Amino acid sequence: MNPNRCDDIRNTGADRGENETQMDGNENYSRNQNIQPQDSRNPRHSDGYTMIPPNESRRSKLLRMSQKEQDDLQRWKEEHRPGPIQQAPERLGGAVSLEEVRQRQQAGSYRSKLQKKLKQEDMNRCRRQAEEEENQRMKDKQREKANKHELKKKQEEEQRKELYQHDLLMKREAHLQKLERSNTVPMAASSSTPTSSWARGHEYREARKVQEEVSLQQKKDEQRKKSQLLEEKHKQEEEDRKRQMENERLRVNSAFLDRLEARGSGRASESLSCTPELGNVWQTEEPQDPASSPVSFPSQLHTDSAAEEDTDRERVVMKLQSMFSYCDREYLEDIVSQCNGNYQQAYDLLSA
Template sequence: MTDREQVNQYEYEQRNSPTTSNTQTRDKPTYADGYTRIPPNSSRHSELQRTVQKEEEALRKWKEENHPGPIHLAPVRLGGAVSLEEVRQKQQQEARQVKLKKRLQKEEIDRKNRQAEEEENQQMKDKQRDKANKLEMKRKQEEQRRQDLYQHDQQMKNREFLQKVETSNRTVPMAASNSIPASSWAKCQEYRESKRQDENAALLEKKEEQRRKAEILEEKLKQEEEDRKRQIDTDHRRVNLAFLNRLEASTSGRMSEPMANTPVSSNICEDDEEIEDPASSPVPNPLQGYTEEEGCVQMWAVMKLQCNFPYYERDMLEDILRQCNGDYQQAYELLNV
């Protein structure tokens, strides 16, 4: 007898038993105080319990039948023939390789991203370049069209002007002559030629005037340079003469004679017409405040400074030498900065 037949027989017995009526009345829902109480189905509950018991019994039997037996293995040393140091070294090497691989993958991804960005930028540049070329071409076309319109208008105006000139020439009575009257185009050419000749003549006149001004200015500059050199030579002669007179007076112990009686002064006077007397000369006397020997040394130092620095005034050189306490070397270094 199968399980299903047993369940059906059990249900039949339960229905035909004397307690079935009581059970049926007990299984009916009851109503009280607004609530409905539905009792559980006892037959179904018992059926589920029997099914569970059967399944548990079948599981227990299957476990007993398939229970694994004892394991009998010979004792061996685990880990193989590799030492701990080799294993650690291998792990470190694998870790380094993993890091290197990750870094290479990251670099490859970055390179691809940069390449994609560069391609995108290049595409944008190409688009902008195409737009710029189109705008430039459009601008050139507009400029060409404007030039064509301008030339057309210019030709129309020239034609109108020539027509006006021809009509005016027709109204004016021509002089009786055998020569053929000149056309308006020839007259226009003659007028332009005469105007060009006048402009060339005015330009040549301006160039000639500029050349004359340049020559006059150059002559003036040369004259000023010669006057300046002549003045410097005159000052040098006067200073040298005064120095020689004072040097001769200090060595001979007597006053210097007039310039006309001195042989050196007579030779210098032949070259220069007007040379003043050293006593009445406006040049300051460098011997003031010094003895005769110190005055000679001071005068000689002033002369050397004036020869080395001819563009400085004598008063300034004497003042600098006086501030340097008569030291020629110190004054020279001070001026030669």
């Protein structure tokens, strides 16, 4: 048995005896107080304050109740006091090493951070989704209001148009009835009464309108005549310019052809004058060295004849181009080459 437990029990018994003795003293004191006269309950007045003595019987009763509650509390504490702990000593930490514990702590910390991050992301996603749903709901509500407002506006516009058409028809009918009544008036009465200001204004406006139309038509006719004259003038100037260009081109071509004919006639006379002499030389004299001989050889004569033939064809092409200006030069050269430089044959072929 624990000796400390025994000492506590002894102390508790001693305290209980002292409490009982004190309670007996309180009871005797309360009896003595009850014996006191009733005059002790009267208030006592002193300088600046009044003192009322308490009821001794009630006070003693409250003291007994409080003392009993304290004793009960002390008794309950003694009964429910925990006993001594009997546990065999052992080494803390188990069979796990320090490194493994650190690794587990680090892994747990990383997992906790990751879980916290994932939880935060989930919360943010849920919040954004809730905000989007709220925004969409508000948009739908505003769209519905706008559609209702638009429909209401269209209905009001249709009603306004109907009222306007109705008023317009009523005014037209009233105006027609007024005109009919005015037309039913006898001619004598109408001729005797002077014309109204509205009729005079209407006639004046009609006359002004007719005058404006006539003046506008006259201006249009004048503008049309001016444009026609200007167009004819431009056409005439264009024709004159084309005629001048054609005359200039014909003049240049004629001058060029004249020069070509003069050049060709000079070469032909030279060839005719030199041909008999060359024939005599070939018949009488023996062949000499080509470098020292002043007379041309047959190859040179063939070259000169080819050049003259090209010149004749060029002259024929120029003549045909002056006559048929709408044809290309290459086409005319092809025609002349097919006709072997014959001008009349090429002319007949192009004219056909």
